[in-house]
Amino acid sequence: MSEHKIFRINIVTPDGLVYDHRSTLVVVRAIGGEIGFEADHEPTLVSLQIAPVKIYRVNGQIQYVAVNGGFLEMDDNVATIVANTAERPSDIDVGRAQTAEERAREQIKKAKQDHDKAALRRATVALNRAINRISTVSLKNH
Amino acid sequence: MSQSLTDIKHRISSVNNTEQITKAMRMVSAAKMNQVQRHYTQYEIYDTKLREILKKVASSEFFRYLTCSKESDPEAFQNIYYDLTEESIVNSFIESRQSDYQEKKHQKAAYLVITGDRGLVGSYNSSILKSALSLLRQAHKKGEDPMLFCVGSVGIDFFHRRNIKIDLEIMNLSDNPRFGEVKKIISKTVDLFQKGLYDHLLICYNHFVNSLTSTFRVEQILPISELEIFDEVGESQKVEPLVDLKTFPDPMTVLDTVLPQYAENLIYGAILDAKLAEHSASTMAMKSATDNADDLINRMSIEYNRARQGAITTEINEIVGGASALE
Structure with a gap:
């Protein structure tokens, strides 16, 4: 592990700094596909999907954070994820996420019947958010 | 006179209550x-x-x-x-x-x-x-x-x-x-x-x-x-x-x-x-309300004391008047 170079990963949201640790590798799901970041990566700006972010800690531990869209900026060995919300698995209420998932699926069904595009888009985002939360927790438990 | 004395007393205590509320809200x-x-x-x-x-x-x-x-x-x-x-x-x-x-x-x-x-x-x-x-x-x-x-x-x-x-x-x-x-x-x-x-x-x-x-x-x-x-x-x-x-x-x-x-x-x-x-703004408003209540209480206490003093003076006058009438 020691040959891996270390860089800093921050996650900031409007409600404050959610995550601030050292890492050897960060894997995010960008709009065009998954990307991994290691130290000394060139300055980059990446748009993110609503998906868990995988962070390899210095001690070899792997952590997941549910990030709700936003973007990642890598510069000078500091990776910063700027998102509207971000939750660590310990802060996620799985039961609530599951009910939110069911509700979103029903809304999608209804929106499809009514041909309501705006409602469909809203429900899809809600569904993605719920799935993101659930998968972040299940990834952590594996 | 004694009527207005209790009146003032009542007003003082009601302002006092209000002041406590505004203080808490502040x-x-x-x-x-x-x-x-x-x-x-x-x-x-x-x-x-x-x-x-x-x-x-x-x-x-x-x-x-x-x-x-x-x-x-x-x-x-x-x-x-x-x-x-x-x-x-x-x-x-x-x-x-x-x-x-x-x-x-x-x-x-x-x-x-x-x-x-x-x-x-x-x-x-x-x-x-x-x-x-x-x-x-x-x-x-x-x-x-x-x-x-x-x-x-x-x-x-x-x-x-x-x-x-x-x-x-x-x-x-x-x-x-x-x-x-x-x-x-x-x-x-x-x-x-x-x-x-x-x-x-x-x-x-x-x-x-x-x-x-x-x-x-x-x-x-x-x-x-x-x-x-x-x-x-x-x-x-x-x-x-x-x-x-x-x-x-x-x-x-x-x-x-x-x-x-x-x-x-x-x-x-x-x-x-x-x-x-x-x-x-709410803090400031409540602060000035509390200050106002303080002012009011001060003023009313003076009024109360004056009224009480007035009542005592008339009482003394009556006693003195009554005594001199007996002589």
């Missing part, structure tokens, strides 16, 4: 203000970061390339417009960057007025509403029909009473609003802009200066292209080299996430700022 408001202030410092981390990134974006190579004008580089211009949807915020953003400042005409404005949900905040709400109303009237005089978004039940009631239509409203915000709570109105506002229902957004709110003062402020948030940050960068670009910033997937998609998020951030910042000002 402490509650002060605590809430501290809470929001703490939250605001957390928010500032996010705000600073976002600003930093936007500055970097604005001084990057791809951005220069995107905002080049049609005349100077027709080929590049074509490439940019290759896969842009009509409704994209980036589209309107780039268009306005490319066109000259003089050419731009404001067609339809939207005002976002942020007020509180409660009274007992001194002149906080009335000062916002007075200024906002005069702004709206001015716009009407010019023949425009601006859209109106309103936060806070005081403002909503105020406009309803004057038969002014509100296009979007939200009330009963918590005392320390989290982003998730106001996300709805924020994204709706940005959404309407993207759909082209209005073309510039002004936010009217009270800006928190310090715990003693707040000032009414009108800030233009959309279109983003007219924000100062780009002019600042434009100035510094003449001396500093362009930043080499890679994007993934393509610059347009990245801008499409960064720019709306920045607009949302600005609106959220204004709401937090307004909340902070509201709590401080």
Whole structure:
């Protein structure tokens, strides 16, 4: 592990700094596909999907954070994820996420019947958010 | 005389009760203000970061390339417009960057007025509403029909009473609003802009200066292209080299996430700022109410003592008079 170079990963949201640790590798799901970041990566700006972010800690531990869209900026060995919300698995209420998932699926069904595009888009985002939360927790438990 | 003595006593004790209530409310408001202030410092981390990134974006190579004008580089211009949807915020953003400042005409404005949900905040709400109303009237005089978004039940009631239509409203915000709570109105506002229902957004709110003062402020948030940050960068670009910033997937998609998020951030910042000002106004109002009650009690105590002294004097007079009558 020691040959891996270390860089800093921050996650900031409007409600404050959610995550601030050292890492050897960060894997995010960008709009065009998954990307991994290691130290000394060139300055980059990446748009993110609503998906868990995988962070390899210095001690070899792997952590997941549910990030709700936003973007990642890598510069000078500091990776910063700027998102509207971000939750660590310990802060996620799985039961609530599951009910939110069911509700979103029903809304999608209804929106499809009514041909309501705006409602469909809203429900899809809600569904993605719920799935993101659930998968972040299940990834952590594996 | 004794009647008025008990009267005054009653009044003193009732003012005393009121004073205790206002004192408690003042402490509650002060605590809430501290809470929001703490939250605001957390928010500032996010705000600073976002600003930093936007500055970097604005001084990057791809951005220069995107905002080049049609005349100077027709080929590049074509490439940019290759896969842009009509409704994209980036589209309107780039268009306005490319066109000259003089050419731009404001067609339809939207005002976002942020007020509180409660009274007992001194002149906080009335000062916002007075200024906002005069702004709206001015716009009407010019023949425009601006859209109106309103936060806070005081403002909503105020406009309803004057038969002014509100296009979007939200009330009963918590005392320390989290982003998730106001996300709805924020994204709706940005959404309407993207759909082209209005073309510039002004936010009217009270800006928190310090715990003693707040000032009414009108800030233009959309279109983003007219924000100062780009002019600042434009100035510094003449001396500093362009930043080499890679994007993934393509610059347009990245801008499409960064720019709306920045607009949302600005609106959220204004709401937090307004909340902070509201709590401080409430603290001040309750403080002056407590001081007034103190004054009243002082004055009434003097009155009470005087009345009591008067009663004693008449009593002595009566005794002396009665004694002398017996002699």
